Amino acid sequence: GAVVSQHPSWVICKSGTSVKIECRSLDFQATTMFWYRQFPKQSLMLMATSNEGSKATYEQGVEKDKFLINHASLTLSTLTVTSAHPEDSSFYICSAPRVYNEQFFGPGTRLTVL
Amino acid sequence: QQQVKQSPQSLIVQKGGISIINCAYENTAFDYFPWYQQFPGKGPALLIAIRPDVSEKKEGRFTISFNKSAKQFSLHIMDSQPGDSATYFCAAPQGGGGNKLTFGTGTQLKVEL
DSSP states (O other): OOSEEEEOSEEEEOTTOOEEEEEEESSSOOSEEEEEEEOTTOOOEEEEEEETTSOOEEOTTOOTTTEEEEEEETTEEEEEEOSOOGGGOEEEEEEEEEETTEEEEOOOEEEEEO | OOOEEEEOSEEEEETTSOEEEEEEESOTTOOOEEEEEEOTTSOOEEEEEEOTTSSEEEETTEEEEEETTTTEEEEEESSOOGGGOEEEEEEEEOSSSTTOEEEOOOEEEEEEO
């Protein structure tokens, strides 16, 4: 069964609003989670590393003020897309490592900004 | 940062045939190489992974072959089925500590009847 969940699975919002996406590890604790972005027919692009108890680390070129990450507990990380614009429309996926590098991915969240 | 080159970009195989996808990496310091399978609209699912202390790992119809000297690893899908039609990504540790992975560009596999 699924070991990482995401909510919501899809969201449509108006330009300028903020959207929060939740990522939960279901049967294990994750001090680190990862957030990816995927455009149609493209690979996964790592956006940031979510660290429980400390600030997230962002990949080069990712705006930390636009993509707010909070690792609230050992099983929950949230990604908030602030002041969303149509170019932020994408498929957002989180992952969590369970043992060593064995990462499990969530089912993804499809964000559409009108 | 680790680069991972994946080929082919797309692949069409007849039902029952063998699908082969290749990946090449740069940094030899790392020790975990997974393959992920992704269906449209879904998150990637870990398919099979290998550590470089072995040259081959087999799980059911899926086999990873690993060539450490050539810095290459490949995924073989035996007896390919239409249900295997998906996008496949190889990955390698990104380096710099932690569990970050760098993904290949993906291979879109279609298995035809």
